[in-house]
Each structure stands twice: as C-alpha cells, then as structure tokens.
Amino acid sequence: MRTRAPFPTSLRRWLRPPRTIRPAREGWWYLAVTMAVGVAATNTGNNLLYLVLSMLLAGIVVSGLLSEQSLRGIIMRRELAGPIFTGQPAFGQLLVSNRKRRLRSFSFRVREIDPLGTPHLLTYLPHLAPSAEARIGYQARFERRGPTRLPAVQTTTAFPFGLFVKATQPEAGEEVLVLPRIDPLPADLLRALGEAGVSARPVRGPGTELHDLRPFRVGDDPRLIHWKQSAKLDRPMVKELESEEGGRITLALEDPEPSPREPEEIEGLERDIRFAASLAAHLLRAEGEIEFRHRGGRWGAFRGEAGLLRLLEHLARYAPPVPGDATGPDSVDDGAPDEATTITVWLGRGLAVIPGPRGEGSRLMRVALPAGETPR
Numbered sequence: 001m002r003t004r005a006p007f008p009t010s011l012r013r014w015l016r017p018p019r020t021i022r023p024a025r026e027g028w029w030y031l032a033v034t035m036a037v038g039v040a041a042t043n044t045g046n047n048l049l050y051l052v053l054s055m056l057l058a059g060i061v062v063s064g065l066l067s068e069q070s071l072r073g074i075i076m077r078r079e080l081a082g083p084i085f086t087g088q089p090a091f092g093q094l095l096v097s098n099r100k101r102r103l104r105s106f107s108f109r110v111r112e113i114d115p116l117g118t119p120h121l122l123t124y125l126p127h128l129a130p131s132a133e134a135r136i137g138y139q140a141r142f143e144r145r146g147p148t149r150l151p152a153v154q155t156t157t158a159f160p161f162g163l164f165v166k167a168t169q170p171e172a173g174e175e176v177l178v179l180p181r182i183d184p185l186p187a188d189l190l191r192a193l194g195e196a197g198v199s200a201r202p203v204r205g206p207g208t209e210l211h212d213l214r215p216f217r218v219g220d221d222p223r224l225i226h227w228k229q230s231a232k233l234d235r236p237m238v239k240e241l242e243s244e245e246g247g248r249i250t251l252a253l254e255d256p257e258p259s260p261r262e263p264e265e266i267e268g269l270e271r272d273i274r275f276a277a278s279l280a281a282h283l284l285r286a287e288g289e290i291e292f293r294h295r296g297g298r299w300g301a302f303r304g305e306a307g308l309l310r311l312l313e314h315l316a317r318y319a320p321p322v323p324g325d326a327t328g329p330d331s332v333d334d335g336a337p338d339e340a341t342t343i344t345v346w347l348g349r350g351l352a353v354i355p356g357p358r359g360e361g362s363r364l365m366r367v368a369l370p371a372g373e374t375p376r
Contacts, residue, residue: 019068020167027163030056059161067166070108070159073100074128078138078150078174083309086145086181086274094138098128108157110136113170115151122153142178145273145316149173179312180270180277189367192354193282212240248301249283249341251276252293256348259320265348269320272347275367277315279343279352284308295321320347 023031034056041049080092098105105128111119123136142148150173158165185193213226216236224238253276260266280302283290289303292311302311344353345367352367 018169019071020169021064021067021164023164024158024162027165030059030163034060059163063161063164064166066160067157067164069103070105070157071155071166071168073098073103074105074108074155074168075099076110076153076155076171078153080138080140080176083312084142084176084178086142086178088141088181090140090142090176092138092140094122094136095133096123096125096128096136097133098130100130102130104129106157107159108155110153110155113152113154119154142176145178145180145270146319147175147317148178149175177313177316179309179316180274182281183274183278185275185278185282186367189352189354189365190282192363192365213237214240248289248291249343250291250293251280251283252342252344253318254344254346255295255321256346259322260348268350269348272345272350272367273315273318275352276345276347277312279345279367280311280315281308284311 034053037049037053037056040046041053075097077095078092079095080090082090084090094110096110105125107126108128109124110122112122113119122138123134125134128134140150152170152173154168154170156165156167213229214237216225216230216238220238224240226237226239229237256265256269260269280290284302284304284307289301290307290311291301292314294314300310302308341355342353343355346352350366352365353362354365355362
C-alpha cells in the first residue's frame with residue numbers, strides 16, 4: 001500500500017516546486033496580447049477571437065511541456081584535477097549528462113549560483129543527444145583552506161519559443177578539500193635552517209655522490225682520497241660526499257591562545273598555517289622526514305610528496321580549540337621530542353622556535369610577516 005507523505009512535506013513541495021518559471025521580455029508581451037484577446041472575446045462573443053485565444057493558450061501549454069522535456073534527465077557534476085591550494089586557480093571539467101534514453105535535450109544553459117545568489121553562466125548547449133555526455137572546461141578559485149563546497153549549479157532553458165525561462169532548483173555543489181598554499185620561505189629563515197643543518201641544498205654526509213673536495217685531515221678515511229686531484233695539486237685531497245637523505249625533523253604546532261575572533265587574528269592564523277605548510281614542503285623536498293606533533297601527541301611521520309600531501313590535509317582541516325574544550329590529542333604521546341631537531345610554530349603569533357647552529361640551543365624567529373611587509 002502506498003503511503004502518503006506527511007502534510008508539512010507535501011506543503012513544502014507544493015510551495016517549492018522542482019521548477020521555477022518566469023516570462024522573458026517577449027513573454028510579457030505574449031501574456032499581454034493573450035489577456036487582451038481574452039477580454040475582447042468575452043465582451044464581443046466573436047468565435048474568431050475565441051479561436052485566436054485558444055491558440056495563444058495552447059502555445060503556453062506547449063512551451064511548458066517542451067521545456068520540461070528539455071530539462072528532465074540532465075545530470076551535472078564537476079571534477080577538479082590534482083590537489084587544490086588556496087589563492088591558486090583549480091582546473092577541472094564540468095560533466096553534463098543526458099540520462100534520457102530516446103529524447104534529446106535542446107537549448108539549455110548551465111549556470112553557477114554564488115553564495116550571494118548571483119548566477120554565472122558556465123556553458124550553453126544547443127542540444128545533447130540521449131545517453132550522451134558533454135565535457136566542458138571548468139575553473140575555480142578558493143581563498144580559504146579546509147573542506148569547501150563548490151557553488152550550487154542549475155539548468156535553465158527558454159526552449160522552444162523563447163517566451164518563458166524555466167529553471168531547475170539549484171543543486172548543492174560537490175565538497176572539495178582546499179590545502180594551504182605553499183609560499184617561498186624568507187631568506188633569513190632559510191639561512192637559519194641551513195645553520196641548524198636543515199637545508200634543501202645538498203649537505204655533507206654518508207652517500208655516493210660527490211659534494212666537494214677539501215684538504216686531507218688527520219682521521220679522514222684514506223679510501224676517500226681523490227688521487228688525480230691530489231697529484232695535480234701536489235697535496236692529498238679527500239672527497240666529501242652528499243647525504244642521500246635529509247634528517248628527521250619534528251614539526252610541532254602550538255594552538256593560539258586565546259582562539260582568534262577578530263578578522264585580523266584569523267588572517268594571522270591563516271598566514272601561520274601557510275608558513276607551516278611551506279616549511280613542511282621545504283623539509284620534505286630536501287629528502288627529509290617530518291614527525292608531526294600537535295596538542296601533545298604524535299600524529300605520524302611523513303616523507304616525500306605523498307607524505308607532504310597527507311600533512312597538508314592535516315593542516316587544511318586544522319581548527320583552533322574551542323574555549324572550554326578539554327579534548328585531548330587523537331594519538332598517544334611517546335615522549336618529548338629532541339629540541340635539537342624540533343621546529344615549533346606558534347600559530348596566531350607569527351613566531352617559530354628554530355634549532356640553533358650545530359644543535360646548540362634554539363632561537364625564536366618571526367616567520368609570518370604582516371601584509372605589505374617583505375622579508376629582510
């Protein structure tokens with residue numbers, strides 16, 4: 001037995017039908033002529049006027065039926081390629097499918113509705129064959145990190161006579177994860193990282209590639225002597241090799257206190273998140289390994305480009321703690337990290353604690369520059 005929908009649901013559907021329709025400019029003239037002919041036919045009783053009125057009303061019915069057939073069965077979805085970063089264009093494609101088996105769809109538009117309710121035309125399709133799919137280039141730009149929904153989309157058509165514009169209800173957009181943008185690090189910070197033994201450039205260490213030549217010192221391995229260069233310079237020269245991989249660095253994040261509320265504070269937090277992302281990219285692309293710590297817990301180790309993407313996803317989903325929330329870390333702490341290999345970023349303050357030269361002590365540095373200021 002078929003059940004009837006509850007009255008509030010039925011009322012909501014009746015008040016908000018699946019289609020909206022409005023007359024175009026020509027449609028208003030059409031309706032005005034129809035009303036004028038109807039008044040004249042009623043007053044005069046002329047059969048010819050009634051015939052004309054019936055034809056005008058039939059045109060409205062036919063327009064509604066054909067426009068509904070054109071919009072029915074149209075499915076849209078958007079696909080964005082690759083990771084998406086804040087402030088950078090994201091490219092993908094808009095897929096428009098006609099799920100009808102035998103009937104074509106004619107002369108319809110696909111448009112995007114921004115959060116303010118303003119429509120933007122994405123594409124116009126003169127026709128779409130049954131069971132066919134159209135692919136259109138799509139571009140978007142996001143200014144905020146984190147899970148984000150694409151703008152709603154809808155289809156509209158003025159088919160067949162251009163008198164009335166019929167539109168579907170806006171469909172909610174797909175959800176995408178926007179990663180924090182990776183920016184170049186300031187020169188003084190790169191210098192500090194190099195002095196601490198953390199650099200994207202080749203560093204001395206055990207490996208197979210030649211890094212440099214230097215004079216022989218007491219205690220050097222004789223197997224590293226470069227005999228040809230030693231004979232040319234008439235003194236023993238040894239080979240310094242490049243490290244095959246970087247060291248392991250701990251990246252710790254400290255939550256802002258108190259949680260940011262003002263727009264300037266929120267923007268400062270976002271700059272610090274971008275700095276943490278840029279620092280992680282710098283370290284991982286130097287063939288290093290990062291141990292990520294937050295709220296007293298260890299969140300895992302990351303290496304290479306795949307590890308960088310996973311770490312950026314963590315940063316994209318970061319949210320400052322809510323006042324009064326005593327929720328602890330999702331991971332169990334396995335001991336305090338080594339200060340000589342730990343970089344601590346104080347979110348919301350634009351500060352970071354960088355290991356000192358040769359692992360001796362640490363230094364406090366300003367890392368998030370205010371808007372309009374350039375690194376020195």
